[in-house]
Amino acid sequence: MTTEQKYQTVLDKNTFYFYNPVFQEKYESYINSLNETLLVLKNKVETEGLKKDIFENLLAEKENGWRALLALTGFANESLKRLITVVRVAENKELAKLLLKDKWGETEKLEAVKEWGDSRLENMIKKNEFFRKGLVNLFFEGSTVPFLAQTLPLFELKKLSISKLNFEIPAMIDTLVRYKEKGSYSG
Template sequence: MNQKYQIVIERNSFYFSNSHFEENYEANTINLLKTLLINLKNDIANKGCKEEIFVDFLQENEFGLETLLILNGLANENLKRIITIARIVNDTSLNALLNVKEWDTKNNESDIKEWGDKKIKNLIKNNTSFAKGLVKLFFKGSSNPFLAKTLPLFELNKLNLQKINFDSLAMLDTLIRYRQKGSYAGAMQNNPESLIKEILSSVNIPFESGDLPKFIENENLNKRTMDFIIPNKQNPQIIIESSFLSTTSSGQSDKAKTELAVAKLIKKYYPKAKFYGFIDGIGWYVRKQDLQRMCEAYDEVFTFRTDELERFKQSIKKDY
C-alpha cells in the first residue's frame, strides 16, 4: 500500500499532456484563429467596419464563426440558444434582426430541436440571409428589444459593434467577462432558487430544505433533498422543487421519472401537502415529452418570468 502511495506522490504528472496533440492544436487551431483575427482586423482597417466584410468572412472561412465568437466573447452554446429562441418565439424585432423569415428551413413548431454545429455552418455557407442575420446580431444585438428583455445583461452586452470592431476597451471588457464567467455563473444571488427564497421571505413564510423524514423511515430515500419544505420537514404543507435548464441532456428523462416517483411518495406519506414545481429554461422547452412528464408530477407549475413569480407569490399566500 505504501509503495503504491509513493508511486502516485513521487511520479505525479500534475497535468496530463499529449505533446503530439498539443503541437497540432497550437498549429491548426490556436495559430489559425490568430491568423484569421489578424486578417479580419486588417480588412476592417483598410475597408471600414462594414457588415458585408463580416458576411464574406463568415462564408469564406471554415472557422469564421469561431473567430467572431472569440471577438465578442459569446459562447457557441449561447449562440445556439439565441438561434433556437428565434425559431420559437416569432418576435417581429428578432425576426427582422436575424432575417428569420429568409432562413428557408422547415420548422415543426410542436417539436423544435436545437441545431448542431454542422447545420449552423452549412446555413452560414449556403444561406447569405442567415449569415447576414448573425452579423447583425453581433453588430447590434444588445439594442434589440426582445433580446434586451430576454438575455442576462452579462450576455447581452457582448453583442455590440465595439466588440466586433476590435475596440480596445471592448476587448478589455471581453477579457474581464471571460475571466469572471465562473464567478458570475456560480454566484448564489444569480441562482433561480434565490428568487424563490426572496419571495418566501417577503411574505414571512418559513421554510426548510432537506430530506423528508417519512421517506427516510419507510423508503430509505436518505439522499432525496427537497429544495423547499414549508413550513418544516416534520409538518410539510407545501413542497417545492426547482429545475431551470439552459441546455438539454439525456438526464432530463431520468429527472422526469424521478419527480413522478417523488410525487407518488408525497401523496402516500404526506397526502395533505401540495407539490409545487418551478420548471423553466429552453432546455425543457425543446424536450417536450420530458417536460410533459415533469408537469404531471406537480400540483402546480411555475416559471421564473416576472408575472409567474407574482402568481407564485399569491398562490403560496393562499395555500399556506
C-alpha cells in the same frame, strides 16, 4: 501511499496535466489560425471601415470564420446555438426581421424544434446567405433589440457590442474579463 506516489497519481489521473503532443500541436495550429484570421479581420476593419460585408465574407469564406467571430466577441458557441434556438421559437417580429428568419428557408413546428449542432450551424452559415447576414446583424445590432435585452442576461448581452467588432481596446479588455469571469458568473 507516499507523498511521491500521491503526486504521481495527481499527474497521471488529472486531465489538466494530460500531455498529448499530437493533439496539442493540432490544437495550437487551430488557435494560431483563429489568431491570424482575427488579425487579418482587424486590418480590414481598420483600412476599409466597420462594414457588415467584411463580417459576412469572414463567415462565408473562412472555415472557422464563425469561431473567430465568437472569439472576438467572447460569445460562447453553446450560447450562440441557444440564442439561435430562441430566435427559431420566439415570435418576436423585430428579432425575426433583424435575423432575416423568414429567409432561412424552413418552417418548423414549434414542438419539433431542437437545438442545432455545430455541423448544422456551420452548414447554415456556409450555404444560406440570409442566415449569414442575420448572424452579422445580430452581432452588429442585437443589443438594441428590446426582446434580447429582456431575454439575455446583461452579462451576455454586452457581448453583442459593435465596439468589439471594431476592435476597440476597452471592448477587447471587456471580452477578456468576461471570458475569465464566465465560470464565476455562471456559478
